[in-house]
Amino acid sequence: MKLSKLTLALIAVLSLPAVKAQADEFKPEDEQRWQQQFMETVKQGRELWTSPKLGSNGVACGQCHPNAANTHPETYPKFQKQIGRVIPLWEMINWCLRNPLEGQPLAADDPKIIAIQAYITYERRGVKLEPGKH
Amino acid sequence: MTNINRSRRHFLKTGGMLALGSALPISLVELAFAEPSQNFSFAYISDAHIQHIKDARFVRNWDRGLIRAVAETNLLTPKPDFVIFGGDLAQLGSQAELDHGAEMLSALNHKVHHVMGEHDYYLDLGAYWQKLFGPQYYSFDHKGVHFIVLNSIRTYDDWTYKRWPTAEQRMVEMAGLDNPNSSPFMVGDEQRQWLKADLAKVAKTAPIVVFSHSPLQKIYKGWNFWTEDAEQIQALLKPFNKVSVIYGHVHQIQYNQIGNISFNSVMATAWPWPYPNTYAQAEQYLPKLTVPMNRADPFFERDATGWQFINLSNGNVDMNFTLYSNTERVVRFDKLKKQPQDRDYQAESSRIDPQRHY
Numbered sequence: 001m002k003l004s005k006l007t008l009a010l011i012a013v014l015s016l017p018a019v020k021a022q023a024d025e026f027k028p029e030d031e032q033r034w035q036q037q038f039m040e041t042v043k044q045g046r047e048l049w050t051s052p053k054l055g056s057n058g059v060a061c062g063q064c065h066p067n068a069a070n071t072h073p074e075t076y077p078k079f080q081k082q083i084g085r086v087i088p089l090w091e092m093i094n095w096c097l098r099n100p101l102e103g104q105p106l107a108a109d110d111p112k113i114i115a116i117q118a119y120i121t122y123e124r125r126g127v128k129l130e131p132g133k134h
Numbered sequence: 135m136t137n138i139n140r141s142r143r144h145f146l147k148t149g150g151m152l153a154l155g156s157a158l159p160i161s162l163v164e165l166a167f168a169e170p171s172q173n174f175s176f177a178y179i180s181d182a183h184i185q186h187i188k189d190a191r192f193v194r195n196w197d198r199g200l201i202r203a204v205a206e207t208n209l210l211t212p213k214p215d216f217v218i219f220g221g222d223l224a225q226l227g228s229q230a231e232l233d234h235g236a237e238m239l240s241a242l243n244h245k246v247h248h249v250m251g252e253h254d255y256y257l258d259l260g261a262y263w264q265k266l267f268g269p270q271y272y273s274f275d276h277k278g279v280h281f282i283v284l285n286s287i288r289t290y291d292d293w294t295y296k297r298w299p300t301a302e303q304r305m306v307e308m309a310g311l312d313n314p315n316s317s318p319f320m321v322g323d324e325q326r327q328w329l330k331a332d333l334a335k336v337a338k339t340a341p342i343v344v345f346s347h348s349p350l351q352k353i354y355k356g357w358n359f360w361t362e363d364a365e366q367i368q369a370l371l372k373p374f375n376k377v378s379v380i381y382g383h384v385h386q387i388q389y390n391q392i393g394n395i396s397f398n399s400v401m402a403t404a405w406p407w408p409y410p411n412t413y414a415q416a417e418q419y420l421p422k423l424t425v426p427m428n429r430a431d432p433f434f435e436r437d438a439t440g441w442q443f444i445n446l447s448n449g450n451v452d453m454n455f456t457l458y459s460n461t462e463r464v465v466r467f468d469k470l471k472k473q474p475q476d477r478d479y480q481a482e483s484s485r486i487d488p489q490r491h492y
Contacts (some may be wrong), residue, residue: 057187057193057194058193059185062310063311063405064406064407064432065408066357066407066408067312067356069413070408070412070429070491082431082433102194123413123415125414125415126414126415127414134487
């Protein structure tokens with residue numbers, strides 16, 4: 001019942017001559033908003049990257065990786081020889097959280113680790129993807 | 135001369151292996167300008183970044199780097215005449231960090247000459263550091279060589295005195311290597327005047343070795359691999375036949391030749407830094423001459439640190455890098471090309487994959 005009501009409502013909306021919006025149409029304002037959302041996440045990532053509070057010993061990611069250099073996000077997932085299997089970038093971030101930062105690892109969908117990945121990747125923009133590269 | 139150096143180096147390596155079984159995260163420098171009997175060596179430890187957590191707790195990783203360098207320096211044979219500490223003893227310039235660092239360094243059986251780093255300076259503008267270690271810039275002569283120590287990490291007065299509400303914030307802003315709020319390093323007018331007067335007393339033929347924390351050349355401004363008045367200092371050093379600049383700060387192997395001046399960096403005891411060309415958004419000028427050190431393996435805490443045997447016979451730097459878990463690097467002054475050259479890896483075609491940072 002619910003579904004058919006929704007379908008009817010959709011048909012009603014779409015059949016209105018004044019509203020021509022299709023699902024795959026978007027405007028510059030939409031793109032702007034999405035970009036803002038992304039850049040806001042990048043900014044949060046940068047804050048975490050330089051924060052002495054992410055781990056337990058005051059060491060920040062940015063201390064060894066200024067501008068997230070030498071993190072190679074374009075090469076992941078890749079075989080990490082020290083771990084012995086193919087891992088995605090967030091697992092390597094967690095390795096750093098546990099070791100140099102002496103902190104706790106984050107869940108894969110934790111907003112913090114998503115923000116960190118957004119920042120790392122943003123600093124690497126323009127570099128071609130080379131998954132698996134060493 | 136070469137034979138003496140080789141045998142000495144062999145002896146040192148053997149000594150190191152006997153003692154601790156691995157490479158030294160320090161720099162051994164041998165000067166061989168005059169009579170062989172006048173030859174001497176000195177050790178170089180730099181960038182320890184001792185970091186206070188809370189109460190009596192400090193970051194273990196960085197402590198270990200300095201403790202190890204000190205222990206191994208004490209085992210050097212022949213005994214070095216003195217030790218240079220190249221700056222950034224502390225991470226955030228606090229008395230706790232400087233005291234803890236000074237305590238570890240006090241185990242050295244040698245006279246230590248200190249160089250100021252930005253991490254030592256920007257909390258109290260060097261006041262406590264000076265109390266512990268003496269003047270921020272000075273010179274001394276040793277067996278015919280004129281040594282100069284500069285504080286190269288000062289910056290514009292506006293930034294230092296007017297920009298920040300607290301000293302703590304000023305320190306944190308300068309401590310972030312990639313922080314866009316920081317400010318370019320410089321030696322400044324006062325020290326350049328002093329340098330000019332100091333150099334006026336030195337014979338043009340005397341070998342000169344300058345220690346600075348930042349490179350006295352411009353490599354990448356974004357990370358302060360840079361000294362704003364580098365050209366003016368180079369101009370003051372130009373009239374001398376043999377000039378070497380040895381600097382810390384960059385936590386990586388760099389070398390260059392600008393006119394009569396050879397530039398060499400030393401390793402950090404704390405952690406390695408990426409080369410600026412690995413930052414995709416950077417415009418940078420890593421000396422074309424420099425063949426990078428191998429990419430660091432983060433799973434080995436002390437990787438990408440090492441020690442250098444530096445032979446300065448004829449007044450030019452011949453560097454022998456021994457790198458932890460890595461093949462040795464040898465960078466020698468090429469007398470025909472008049473510049474440092476890597477013995478094995480200088481040609482693009484002879485480089486190995488770990489030296490191609492990306």
